[in-house]
Amino acid sequence: MSDITQRVGQRLVQQLTRPCFALPLVMVSIALLAFSLMRLSRACGTAVPVHASELRPIPAGAEVVSAETVTELQTIARTAAEQLVHDRAEVPRILSRLEQSARALGLQIDISIKPSRTNAAGFQELIIRPVLIRLEHRDQPAFPRVLEWLRHASTTGRKVEVNALTLQSQAEGLASAQAELYFWSINTHEQSAAK
Amino acid sequence: MLRVIPKARGLLVPVLDMSRKVLGISWLNGSFSAALEGSSLSASWACPTPVNDEPAFASALAEAVRQTSFSGSKIMLVLDHRSLLFHVQETPPGADKLIDQLLERAVEKSQFFPEQAAWRRLSLPSAKGRRRFLLALLPSGFVRGLAELCAAQRLELVGVFPLVSVLAEHLRALPVPEEETVLLGARVGDAIHLLLGKGDGAVLFSRTIVTGASLVAERLVQELNRTRQFAQQQFGAHVSRLFIFGSETFRVIKELPVRDELTIQASPIAEEPLYYARQVAAASPRAALNLAPRSERFKKPLQRLAAVAVAALFCASVAVAVLAQLTVRARERAEANRARQWQAEEQIRSAARTLQRQATRWRAFVDVVGSTNDAPVAELFARYLATAVPDAIRLAHVDLHKGPAGWSCRLEGFAREQAEGFLAQMEDFERKLRTGIFNLRITDSTYQRLLAGTAQPAGARSNERAFFITATIQ
Numbered sequence: 001m002s003d004i005t006q007r008v009g010q011r012l013v014q015q016l017t018r019p020c021f022a023l024p025l026v027m028v029s030i031a032l033l034a035f036s037l038m039r040l041s042r043a044c045g046t047a048v049p050v051h052a053s054e055l056r057p058i059p060a061g062a063e064v065v066s067a068e069t070v071t072e073l074q075t076i077a078r079t080a081a082e083q084l085v086h087d088r089a090e091v092p093r094i095l096s097r098l099e100q101s102a103r104a105l106g107l108q109i110d111i112s113i114k115p116s117r118t119n120a121a122g123f124q125e126l127i128i129r130p131v132l133i134r135l136e137h138r139d140q141p142a143f144p145r146v147l148e149w150l151r152h153a154s155t156t157g158r159k160v161e162v163n164a165l166t167l168q169s170q171a172e173g174l175a176s177a178q179a180e181l182y183f184w185s186i187n188t189h190e191q192s193a194a195k
Numbered sequence: 196m197l198r199v200i201p202k203a204r205g206l207l208v209p210v211l212d213m214s215r216k217v218l219g220i221s222w223l224n225g226s227f228s229a230a231l232e233g234s235s236l237s238a239s240w241a242c243p244t245p246v247n248d249e250p251a252f253a254s255a256l257a258e259a260v261r262q263t264s265f266s267g268s269k270i271m272l273v274l275d276h277r278s279l280l281f282h283v284q285e286t287p288p289g290a291d292k293l294i295d296q297l298l299e300r301a302v303e304k305s306q307f308f309p310e311q312a313a314w315r316r317l318s319l320p321s322a323k324g325r326r327r328f329l330l331a332l333l334p335s336g337f338v339r340g341l342a343e344l345c346a347a348q349r350l351e352l353v354g355v356f357p358l359v360s361v362l363a364e365h366l367r368a369l370p371v372p373e374e375e376t377v378l379l380g381a382r383v384g385d386a387i388h389l390l391l392g393k394g395d396g397a398v399l400f401s402r403t404i405v406t407g408a409s410l411v412a413e414r415l416v417q418e419l420n421r422t423r424q425f426a427q428q429q430f431g432a433h434v435s436r437l438f439i440f441g442s443e444t445f446r447v448i449k450e451l452p453v454r455d456e457l458t459i460q461a462s463p464i465a466e467e468p469l470y471y472a473r474q475v476a477a478a479s480p481r482a483a484l485n486l487a488p489r490s491e492r493f494k495k496p497l498q499r500l501a502a503v504a505v506a507a508l509f510c511a512s513v514a515v516a517v518l519a520q521l522t523v524r525a526r527e528r529a530e531a532n533r534a535r536q537w538q539a540e541e542q543i544r545s546a547a548r549t550l551q552r553q554a555t556r557w558r559a560f561v562d563v564v565g566s567t568n569d570a571p572v573a574e575l576f577a578r579y580l581a582t583a584v585p586d587a588i589r590l591a592h593v594d595l596h597k598g599p600a601g602w603s604c605r606l607e608g609f610a611r612e613q614a615e616g617f618l619a620q621m622e623d624f625e626r627k628l629r630t631g632i633f634n635l636r637i638t639d640s641t642y643q644r645l646l647a648g649t650a651q652p653a654g655a656r657s658n659e660r661a662f663f664i665t666a667t668i669q
Contacts (some may be wrong), residue, residue, distance in 0.1 A: 001585055016502035025505055036519035037511070042642035043523045064547065065554040073557035080564045123562040154571035159564065164596035169589070179573070180596070184564065185502035 083159045085185040094156050101152040105145040110134040129183040142174040159184040216267030219476020223275040224384030229259035230472035234247040238263040239469045255346045271354040273475035280332040281401050285325045308334040315484045331357045354485040359401040361474045369395040376432035381440040587611045602668040609659035635666040
């Protein structure tokens, strides 16, 4: 057994020292060693690169909002949006009703429509259509009638907001009143796009 | 078999490692013997026929291996051959390396053989400040041929020693003072070998006298006298005693008609047939006068070393490659994991930011749009004014508008003169406005200006005084 081992060992030694075998083996070994050491030094000598941009931090103290909260807020917002004017043609109809109520109250009414304001309060879908209405009295007392008309204006079923009110008296009574109404409209196409 | 190893001061340093298996061979002027020495083995074989040339040596070697069941590979050979020469060479003093170079040049110049010589040296006593060496020389082709014959049988010739290497051990065993120069003779094959040396084991010269099958007395006496003269000339030594190894040889030689001053004595060491083979089997290849080619002797260890180095280099490179691969892969995996973790974290953050943005937007939307239950501020404020304005005060102009910061108003009117005075009247009116349901915050007014002394009241009628109030609704 030892003889076989010895002979195998001798054969192996002879093979390993034959130049045609040893030289390529040494060259391959050195190349492998150099390549491995180069890879190892590169891997160990450099920081691990993370190919990504910097994490954008969440502001400190920011409220953690759940998806349920957002859904709930969205529902509330949609409900609130129902009072907005959805159809542009709706504005003349409301104005017509307000005009009729003013006349019924014995007030002279003068309506002038001002240019619309888009992107109201920073929302692309919101449009404010301002309308300037001037009321004058024919008979005294006019003030209660103006108040009554204002009640009508705030109960149209749509978001019609009295943004400004000017009352002008003459002698002992109200001479004229001027109200600037904001018809809050929503552009449903913009709304969906904004989402 | 118990073998007594001589003292380890001679030319053959015995190897005490008994586990090794070495076949010792003596090839002395045609006489071939083999002795196997090992840890538990002891076998021997002597060739019955003369071995006079290399082919015969190869055959005898093969037979010796077979007869002794030798399974090792190392061969140690003690040799006495017609080609073996001894030569005394002087050199100037110098280091061993320089001495070797000088001797090499001297050997080349002397052309002892038609071909290159294989030689080894043995230091001799200096003479007149010059170093002297005994050179043992063989044709290098002859030695190489022996090594090749061995290699052909998968054997390695690790030692080729001249007979003097073995016989030198006898010198110390002789009953002579250390400084006395004596001759030691031994019959080897068809020759008599003469060794000139001292009692301390120092070898001075060696020569072989081929005598043939029978000893010729006249010639032998003549050669003995020549050797004694050589000792006298070269070393200034008077040789008075001749020791003979081997009882038969001693019996013949003691009868020689040598001069009276030379005493012939028997060697105290008992003769045995395989003495030389056993001695050389126990010798070290590193001993002096080993004529085996150095390249052959050192080739195997060097070859083994080279093979180990090549194998180690390859294994190391593979190990390093595997290590590098594992490390790099681990880092790549870590990098990928970190990237995935970052992406997941960013997705979570992005989703949180989106939800936050949406919530903020919807809240703002609800704040802006409000609900159908929002109070009609303008109407309510107008109604409130109707109740809040005292009888003595008449409003001429009311301006109410909604700005980015909230509702603000400006009231202009006239106050009828009262007993308590205008200031008190205004103070009372403004207090009522501040503490009313609209909780007005008055920013400017006629009353405040009068208090500050920056305004003069003006009246529309004789009994009225104009005023204004600017305020914001809280």
